Amino acid sequence: MALISLKSVSYTYLKDTPLEKEALLNVSLNVEHGERIGILGKTGSGKSTLIQLIGGLIYPTSGEVYVKDKEIRKWNSKELCKIVGVVFQYPEYQFFAETVFEEVAFGPKNIGISEEKIEDCVKSALISVGLSYEEIKDRSPFHLSGGEKRRLAIASILAMDPEVLILDEPTANLDPRGKLQIMNYIDRWVDKKQKTLIIVSHDLDEVMRLVRRVIVLKAGEIIFDGPSERLFMSYDKLEEAELDLPEIVRLVKILQEKGYPIEGAFTVQEIVERILAYKGYKSLWKC
Amino acid sequence: MEVLKTFPIGQYIPANSILHGLDAKAKIIASFWLIVFIFLIRLNLSYLFFFLLIMLGIFLSSLPLKYFLRSLKPVYFLVLFTFIIHFFFGEEGGRVFWRFGIIHITELGIKMAIFMSLRLIFIVMITSLLTLTTSVLELAQALEDLLKPLKYFKFPVHEFSMMMTIAIRFVPTLLDETDKIIKAQKARGAEFGKGNIVNQAKSLLPVIIPLFVNAFRRANELAEAMESRCYRGGEGRTRYRRTYWTLKETSFIFFIGIYSALLLIFF
Numbered sequence: 001m002a003l004i005s006l007k008s009v010s011y012t013y014l015k016d017t018p019l020e021k022e023a024l025l026n027v028s029l030n031v032e033h034g035e036r037i038g039i040l041g042k043t044g045s046g047k048s049t050l051i052q053l054i055g056g057l058i059y060p061t062s063g064e065v066y067v068k069d070k071e072i073r074k075w076n077s078k079e080l081c082k083i084v085g086v087v088f089q090y091p092e093y094q095f096f097a098e099t100v101f102e103e104v105a106f107g108p109k110n111i112g113i114s115e116e117k118i119e120d121c122v123k124s125a126l127i128s129v130g131l132s133y134e135e136i137k138d139r140s141p142f143h144l145s146g147g148e149k150r151r152l153a154i155a156s157i158l159a160m161d162p163e164v165l166i167l168d169e170p171t172a173n174l175d176p177r178g179k180l181q182i183m184n185y186i187d188r189w190v191d192k193k194q195k196t197l198i199i200v201s202h203d204l205d206e207v208m209r210l211v212r213r214v215i216v217l218k219a220g221e222i223i224f225d226g227p228s229e230r231l232f233m234s235y236d237k238l239e240e241a242e243l244d245l246p247e248i249v250r251l252v253k254i255l256q257e258k259g260y261p262i263e264g265a266f267t268v269q270e271i272v273e274r275i276l277a278y279k280g281y282k283s284l285w286k287c
Numbered sequence: 288m289e290v291l292k293t294f295p296i297g298q299y300i301p302a303n304s305i306l307h308g309l310d311a312k313a314k315i316i317a318s319f320w321l322i323v324f325i326f327l328i329r330l331n332l333s334y335l336f337f338f339l340l341i342m343l344g345i346f347l348s349s350l351p352l353k354y355f356l357r358s359l360k361p362v363y364f365l366v367l368f369t370f371i372i373h374f375f376f377g378e379e380g381g382r383v384f385w386r387f388g389i390i391h392i393t394e395l396g397i398k399m400a401i402f403m404s405l406r407l408i409f410i411v412m413i414t415s416l417l418t419l420t421t422s423v424l425e426l427a428q429a430l431e432d433l434l435k436p437l438k439y440f441k442f443p444v445h446e447f448s449m450m451m452t453i454a455i456r457f458v459p460t461l462l463d464e465t466d467k468i469i470k471a472q473k474a475r476g477a478e479f480g481k482g483n484i485v486n487q488a489k490s491l492l493p494v495i496i497p498l499f500v501n502a503f504r505r506a507n508e509l510a511e512a513m514e515s516r517c518y519r520g521g522e523g524r525t526r527y528r529r530t531y532w533t534l535k536e537t538s539f540i541f542f543i544g545i546y547s548a549l550l551l552i553f554f
Contacts, residue, residue, distance in 0.1 A: 052470065055474055057470045057473055057474060058470075077473060077476070077478065078476050078478070081474065081475070081476040085474070086471075086474040087474075088467065088470070088471045088474065091471065093464075093467075093468070093497060093500075093501055094468055094471040094472060094475075094493075094497050095497060095500070096492060096493045096494075096496035096497050096500075106475055106477075106493065107475040107476055110475060110476030110477055110478070111476040142500065156475065157474070157475065160475070160476065
């Protein structure tokens, strides 16, 4: 069976109060080992609730969540941390330790990794996010730059070496270069270690490069679940979820309106090829 | 985090009722008076009429009774405790029903037990009537207006009320943040409330430290935001949401006043 599976899961905040709010409604999905999934939706669509459910941090109001065929409530929280690693939004706001080393070592220590192995864990986690272990390990986590803080926070989860890495808006509030860096480090780590990735975002352009499967949420319900290419072809779904079209899709749309037959093209290269073919030129890339 | 969800602050429930529509100043004056008033009347039929007044208030607030009963929850124990103390160990007087050592049940004791518990319940009900129908912001502003006379004694009324408003405003925010931090540390394998006291206290550090750091950061940001909008205290400051004392408020106060005067005269 699937690595993670949700069976008609609903979640209601502040149940039985006047402020009751349904965040998720009857959501079912399976995640297989090695998948790379993007969860999209605008604010309030239930993205964060969904990943908290998967991480066992909240329990569903109704329905069931299974991780490795075991119901989420039956998991010991420390054991679950070894399977599912959740990086929250603005993870740098959780820093508490005096040194970077202590900060990263917190997770591994909690899940019972032995003292002599912890240093290796911390070292490799910091390297995976492009921070130099020797230079940074004794510094205060509060005195790093914004981008470094974010990377450190991600490293503190990577150090636990979870099978599934879940990130909630990992690049929020960073400059474009910082965003790109973080996405690259995540990409490399997941690729090298053959992990499963779930990444939450409201920015299609950003996750497009990293994921192959996309789940779109709207008002707590899944309105799309499938390969990313298919989503980019269905403008109506994107518009329904009130998501901005990715730049490339916008370009394709505009060119199509101008009469170029480039339906289904997703890279600049493909678009150029199609237009050249249409105009009767030879392919640029072949000469 | 059940504690966080049931925290009593911010229990204001918006609705479109007569009580909601009243100026907060009038509601504060009335509640204050009624709480004082309940100490002035003796236990007899007047308590029934006081109860009727509260029921009228609940009716006028158009809120379901269950919210008022829920607000009694934190004082259930206190009421019970008061009742038992007075019932068994209270003042001696009137007929004696039973006596055993220091325990004694007398007519006056029973009367006082009922009397004191009812007082407590009524006080909580009145406060709930105020806080359920008035937002904290309205309350703070009304308080500022009511405390204005203290200005003559150099009391910083505006600063005081601004501090209160900000403190109250940030309670839900900080609670929310605590919840988030707890979840985030749980995701890093932290456990809370396990082991001996020293370990329990230690396990709270990863929550408390970020909470403080974030509170200071927020305070800094807020101060900067206020300064950059030229905030310099209450001098000449106007309000966005203004409330007016109209005939409605005057008649409300009159009604409460006459009602309580009649109770005092007749019982």
